[in-house]
Amino acid sequence: MNPVAQAWAYTLARVAGLAALGVLLGLMLGSVIAGLLVMLSIALTWQLFNLYRLDYWLRARNLREPPNAGGIWGQVITQVVRLHRRKRFHKQRLLDVFRELRHSTAAMPDGVIVLNANNEIVWFNRMAMRLLSLRRRVDIGLRISNLVRDPRFVQFLDKADFSAPLEVPHANRDGLALSFQVVPYGRQQRLLLVRDVSRQVALESMRKDFVANASHELRSPLTVITGYLETLVQDTDIDPMLQGPLGEMRRQSDRMNAIVRDLLELSRLDAGDAEAAYDTIDVAGLLAMLNKDVTARPRHPQVLLSIESPAGLLGDEAEVHSVFANLVENAVKYTPDDGQVSIRWWVDAQGEAHLSVTDTGMGIPAEHIPRLTERFYRVDAGRARTTGGTGLGLAIVKHALEHHGARLHIESEEGVGSTFSCYFPARRVWQGGRQSTIDAAR
Amino acid sequence: METADLSHHISRRFNEDLEHLRGRALAMGGFVEAQLAKALTSLYEGDSSLGESVALDDLKVNGMEVSIDEECSRILATRAPAAGDLRVVVAIIKAITDLERIGDEGEKIGLIASRLASMERPENKYREIKHLGRIVSEMVHDALDAFARLDAESALRVARQDRLVDEEYEAIHRQCITFMMEDPRTIRRVLDVMWVVRSLERIGDHAQNICEYVIYMVHGKDVRHTSLEDVERELRAKGSQP
Numbered sequence: 001m002n003p004v005a006q007a008w009a010y011t012l013a014r015v016a017g018l019a020a021l022g023v024l025l026g027l028m029l030g031s032v033i034a035g036l037l038v039m040l041s042i043a044l045t046w047q048l049f050n051l052y053r054l055d056y057w058l059r060a061r062n063l064r065e066p067p068n069a070g071g072i073w074g075q076v077i078t079q080v081v082r083l084h085r086r087k088r089f090h091k092q093r094l095l096d097v098f099r100e101l102r103h104s105t106a107a108m109p110d111g112v113i114v115l116n117a118n119n120e121i122v123w124f125n126r127m128a129m130r131l132l133s134l135r136r137r138v139d140i141g142l143r144i145s146n147l148v149r150d151p152r153f154v155q156f157l158d159k160a161d162f163s164a165p166l167e168v169p170h171a172n173r174d175g176l177a178l179s180f181q182v183v184p185y186g187r188q189q190r191l192l193l194v195r196d197v198s199r200q201v202a203l204e205s206m207r208k209d210f211v212a213n214a215s216h217e218l219r220s221p222l223t224v225i226t227g228y229l230e231t232l233v234q235d236t237d238i239d240p241m242l243q244g245p246l247g248e249m250r251r252q253s254d255r256m257n258a259i260v261r262d263l264l265e266l267s268r269l270d271a272g273d274a275e276a277a278y279d280t281i282d283v284a285g286l287l288a289m290l291n292k293d294v295t296a297r298p299r300h301p302q303v304l305l306s307i308e309s310p311a312g313l314l315g316d317e318a319e320v321h322s323v324f325a326n327l328v329e330n331a332v333k334y335t336p337d338d339g340q341v342s343i344r345w346w347v348d349a350q351g352e353a354h355l356s357v358t359d360t361g362m363g364i365p366a367e368h369i370p371r372l373t374e375r376f377y378r379v380d381a382g383r384a385r386t387t388g389g390t391g392l393g394l395a396i397v398k399h400a401l402e403h404h405g406a407r408l409h410i411e412s413e414e415g416v417g418s419t420f421s422c423y424f425p426a427r428r429v430w431q432g433g434r435q436s437t438i439d440a441a442r
Numbered sequence: 443m444e445t446a447d448l449s450h451h452i453s454r455r456f457n458e459d460l461e462h463l464r465g466r467a468l469a470m471g472g473f474v475e476a477q478l479a480k481a482l483t484s485l486y487e488g489d490s491s492l493g494e495s496v497a498l499d500d501l502k503v504n505g506m507e508v509s510i511d512e513e514c515s516r517i518l519a520t521r522a523p524a525a526g527d528l529r530v531v532v533a534i535i536k537a538i539t540d541l542e543r544i545g546d547e548g549e550k551i552g553l554i555a556s557r558l559a560s561m562e563r564p565e566n567k568y569r570e571i572k573h574l575g576r577i578v579s580e581m582v583h584d585a586l587d588a589f590a591r592l593d594a595e596s597a598l599r600v601a602r603q604d605r606l607v608d609e610e611y612e613a614i615h616r617q618c619i620t621f622m623m624e625d626p627r628t629i630r631r632v633l634d635v636m637w638v639v640r641s642l643e644r645i646g647d648h649a650q651n652i653c654e655y656v657i658y659m660v661h662g663k664d665v666r667h668t669s670l671e672d673v674e675r676e677l678r679a680k681g682s683q684p
Contacts (some may be wrong), residue, residue: 118461133587135591138591138593139591142590142591143461143465143590144466145468145469145472145592146464146465146468147591149468149469149471149472149473149475149586149616150472150475150476151469151472151473151476154469154472271491
């Protein structure tokens with residue numbers, strides 16, 4: 001028999017025994033009912049007393065020292081103790097896991113902040129506290145944008161486009177740069193990761209400075225060399241044997257000059273604001289001028305200029321000029337003299353402006369297209385040398401277009417020709433009228 | 443707790459309105475902070491275009507002030523807030539005025555910076571202005587932090603900093619006079635520098651005002667035109683009461 005059944009049998013037997021004793025007592029005293037009543041009330045009192053003890057014990061919450069009780073009461077107490085132990089064990093295990101988790105997030109080298117749907121702070125770790133000078137406990141429940149008030153950060157949170165992290169210099173500590181990244185999870189919860197990127201930013205700016213300074217330093221000696229070469233080439237007293245090499249030297253020094261110029265232009269684009277200015281640009285005039293430059297050359301392919309919209313652009317004139325000039329120059333360079341270059345300018349129904357430059361040149365193999373805008377990228381080494389390009393033209397185009405929120409699209413078929421198209425967003429289009437100028441100024 | 447005042451409302455909409463208003467005021471504060479930082483950078487680095495852009499962007503600050511003001515009036519008219527909520531709205535109305543002034547001073551610094559950029563820079567590269575500029579920027583930042591946290595104690599601490607700003611101002615003033623006496627050719631430039639220092643000193647005053655509004659918002663006590671020691675004593679007494 002198992003102990004539970006045993007306990008039940010024991011308890012029932014006791015009650016039955018007491019009842020029998022009551023009947024016996026009643027028979028002796030003449031009233032069976034009274035005897036039974038007395039004995040049963042003793043039994044009831046005993047049960048009630050045990051119940052009281054159980055209640056008292058549970059209330060006292062001192063589960064270490066269970067009361068001694070026999071029969072079914074003892075069984076109940078054992079069950080309670082067992083239940084409690086099991087619960088405590090699970091709780092402890094959960095707590096351990098939780099604590100472990102919290103310690104590991106707290107020790108993370110990046111700042112971690114948990115935000116709710118209203119961007120209110122739910123939790124943050126030690127690093128976040130240090131980087132954003134948050135205060136433990138006080139700042140829980142505050143909106144993160146109330147404490148990190150940098151306009152760029154506030155805009156970043158509002159826009160809710162978290163595809164790319166945001167980098168901003170720290171407000172009150174010089175030389176410290178922070179990168180913010182938001183990871184949405186769960187029910188409208190957000191994880192805000194804060195990283196100290198001062199080192200990367202410093203390295204990046206060192207790299208940029210180096211390129212800019214190096215190009216600048218190269219310029220002065222180059223100017224001297226070019227100057228002397230120019231006079232030497234024109235000097236008729238020089239041995240005709242040297243004329244060939246001198247001419248080549250001059251061409252190469254011209255090319256070096258062009259490379260240095262483009263490098264400087266690129267570093268200027270790198271250093272500039274993320275968003276170009278909104279000056280009005282007369283695109284039709286600009287294209288006509290570029291067309292005239294090309295047709296003035298002794299040998300050039302046929303150029304078809306079709307301007308289908310009177311609209312202009314709002315942007316940085318020098319940058320837009322360099323975009324258009326580079327595209328036209330490339331097309332002319334890679335098109336044989338019996339070929340054709342067509343330049344088209346139009347505004348589509350959505351208000352976006354397009355410039356496309358199509359040539360009938362040799363075309364570009366598809367695998368090279370995605371890498372064309374990299375600095376010094378060559379489709380094949382032979383090509384550029386003969387045409388004297390710098391290898392930086394398309395990189396400049398890409399950067400300058402990014403400044404204007406525009407993008408470059410390249411289509412090409414080998415042996416047939418290529419099309420380079422720029423898409424300018426509607427906000428960059430200048431309708432040319434007086435009203436639109438006022439709108440633009442807003 | 444003070445923050446609980448903001449979260450115990452029968453009407454949840456009202457609660458959200460107030461939070462939104464506070465958020466906008468602080469966003470304006472953040473913009474003004476950034477303006478000030480840019481203006482100072484344009485001065486230190488002689489970047490005239492940055493200085494000009496600061497001056498141009500002051501229009502945005504003005505726009506923010508007007509629209510936040512409108513929203514405050516709307517809340518006053520439609521919700522008729524009382525007690526703590528009323529103090530929040532009133533404090534915001536006052537704080538944005540000071541923020542707008544800080545923006546104006548920033549604009550001035552930006553304009554002067556773009557003018558100074560074309561002139562020869564002093565040998566010490568504005569070291570003393572840098573020091574003052576840092577104190578003042580931190581004051582503005584900490585004042586807004588206190589505003590966000592409704593933290594009267596730090597507000598008081600920030601307000602006390604203003605004395606440091608005044609001392610620094612005096613010192614630079616004297617130094618500038620010496621410069622002008624030594625070499626009258628620098629007078630033009632030094633006068634411009636004086637304007638910048640003056641603006642910074644004013645910004646410190648405005649930051650102090652914002653701190654006073656924080657104390658008002660939290661304790662319902664108007665501490666303008668009272669000495670800081672008195673304020674502190676009173677707040678202590680208040681804090682020790684049950």
